[in-house]
Amino acid sequence: MKTNSIERKYVVPGDVVIEGDHNPIANVIKEGNKIISTKIGMAEIAYNGVKVIPLNGTYIPRTDDVVIGKVVEMNGFAWEVDINSWFFGILTGSSVFGRGFSSSKDSMQSQFKKGDCLVAKILSFDRTRDPLMSVSGPGLGKIKEGEITYITSSKIPRVIGKKGAMIKLIEEHTNCHMTIGQNGAILLKGTDDGRLKAKSAIELIGNNAHLSDLNDRVISLISK
Amino acid sequence: MSENNIERISGRAPDELRNVSIKAGVIKNADGSALIEFGKNKIIAAVFGPKEVHPKHMMVSNRAIIKCRYHMMPFSTDTRKRPNLSRREIEISKVIREAVQPAILMENYPRTAIEIYVEILQSDGGSRCAAINAVSTALADAGINMRDLIAACAAGKANGQVVLDVDDQEDKTGEADMPIAMLPNMDLITLFQLDGNLSKEEFDKALELAKIGCNKLYNLQKDALSEKYFNENNKKEDEE
Numbered sequence: 527m528k529t530n531s532i533e534r535k536y537v538v539p540g541d542v543v544i545e546g547d548h549n550p551i552a553n554v555i556k557e558g559n560k561i562i563s564t565k566i567g568m569a570e571i572a573y574n575g576v577k578v579i580p581l582n583g584t585y586i587p588r589t590d591d592v593v594i595g596k597v598v599e600m601n602g603f604a605w606e607v608d609i610n611s612w613f614f615g616i617l618t619g620s621s622v623f624g625r626g627f628s629s630s631k632d633s634m635q636s637q638f639k640k641g642d643c644l645v646a647k648i649l650s651f652d653r654t655r656d657p658l659m660s661v662s663g664p665g666l667g668k669i670k671e672g673e674i675t676y677i678t679s680s681k682i683p684r685v686i687g688k689k690g691a692m693i694k695l696i697e698e699h700t701n702c703h704m705t706i707g708q709n710g711a712i713l714l715k716g717t718d719d720g721r722l723k724a725k726s727a728i729e730l731i732g733n734n735a736h737l738s739d740l741n742d743r744v745i746s747l748i749s750k
Numbered sequence: 751m752s753e754n755n756i757e758r759i760s761g762r763a764p765d766e767l768r769n770v771s772i773k774a775g776v777i778k779n780a781d782g783s784a785l786i787e788f789g790k791n792k793i794i795a796a797v798f799g800p801k802e803v804h805p806k807h808m809m810v811s812n813r814a815i816i817k818c819r820y821h822m823m824p825f826s827t828d829t830r831k832r833p834n835l836s837r838r839e840i841e842i843s844k845v846i847r848e849a850v851q852p853a854i855l856m857e858n859y860p861r862t863a864i865e866i867y868v869e870i871l872q873s874d875g876g877s878r879c880a881a882i883n884a885v886s887t888a889l890a891d892a893g894i895n896m897r898d899l900i901a902a903c904a905a906g907k908a909n910g911q912v913v914l915d916v917d918d919q920e921d922k923t924g925e926a927d928m929p930i931a932m933l934p935n936m937d938l939i940t941l942f943q944l945d946g947n948l949s950k951e952e953f954d955k956a957l958e959l960a961k962i963g964c965n966k967l968y969n970l971q972k973d974a975l976s977e978k979y980f981n982e983n984n985k986k987e988d989e990e
Binding site: 536539542553555565581583584612613654736 | 781782799800801802811853855859860861862890891892893894895896897898899933934935936968971972975976979980
């Protein structure tokens with residue numbers, strides 16, 4: 527529990543989170559005087575508004591999210607990347623090769639092939655177009671080694687923890703390097719043993735994301 | 751409900767539901783699923799999506815579309831049922847779709863499709879109502895934004911008496927069957943059908959009964975979802 531000013535409770539769709547004049551932030555709707563949850567999750571009532579942290583659901587891309595995906599389709603101009611959402615991410619040739627990109631001169635195959643996994647950033651997504659991605663930036667690009675494990679995307683904040691506390695904890699105890707995709711994919715780099723440990727820790731978070739003593743549970747699991 | 755109670759065929763009280771149990775998340779491959787046992791009905795609902803629309807021309811640019819299929823297994827009835835979708839099944843598919851549609855915040859998912867599959871494993875009377883309850887639980891399990899859960903229940907008239915939750919025998923021998931679906935928190939009715947004849951008084955009474963039944967089913971759905979998502983030591987915080 528963060529501070530005393532935040533009140534939490536478990537809700538299902540249709541539950542009245544609170545009555546009165548509050549600001550709806552996420553996964554809630556305002557019906558007259560009532561704030562109603564639209565998802566299964568944990569309702570948080572804070573001074574600036576009411577939101578529900580969902581316990582399930584598909585990933586919705588947002589600008590500037592780092593995601594991990596797999597190339598499923600390519601044509602002369604762009605790659606289509608499965609990012610665990612309802613639309614494929616689009617990675618255009620010009621964003622990889624630069625301004626002077628020409629589909630006749632540059633070989634798309636030389637960069638990414640079908641089946642390649644990559645870390646990318648969502649450049650723009652406005653619900654009328656498929657999410658546009660980019661691989662230029664530190665830590666982005668093709669994945670050459672490591673293992674990808676999946677978790678429900680709504681639980682990613684718990685994997686990260688407060689200011690990255692949970693990542694730090696898992697990385698220190700397992701000697702693994704973790705890259706977290708907001709779409710629920712996590713890239714693990716490290717020894718076989720460390721990866722296995724990290725994976726079981728992530729699985730534990732996935733199953734118990736709604737509990738408050740998550741930190742202690744993870745510590746007791748990975749320090750065994 | 752004690753004036754002139756006539757014994758029902760099943761031995762239930764006029765305002766008594768059949769035994770209902772709901773379980774959320776029974777199918778791993780679906781995004782959301784639920785199994786409901788409603789008397790002798792056994793129904794599985796699975797929800798996929800939101801996902802890309804196929805065929806593409808059905809896509810709507812500012813909201814999601816909902817596809818629904820209600821299907822009875824060949825072994826679900828006394829005599830083998832031919833496995834293709836019959837006229838009745840197509841109609842019920844449409845009825846279920848239209849019953850759940852008002853609850854879903856479709857504007858949140860533009861250019862997508864939400865697919866609902868309902869399989870009747872074993873059928874008894876009132877399978878459309880049971881199916882709607884299962885679909886509602888499955889939709890919530892899939893994490894789709896909803897205004898409310900959808901609860902459905904039938905009322906009717908059998909043996910000259912207004913009764914709740916009409917079963918197969920009462921449906922065949924009785925005078926009227928009135929399935930309704932509603933969003934209990936908002937008090938909105940999303941499905942309303944009436945087969946047979948009811949007087950004004952009987953109708954009012956039946957509607958009242960059906961609403962009570964819906965509220966019971968709403969609570970059962972809530973329990974099923976809490977069971978899956980908030981079990982263990984969190985129950986105590988959630989009890990209102």
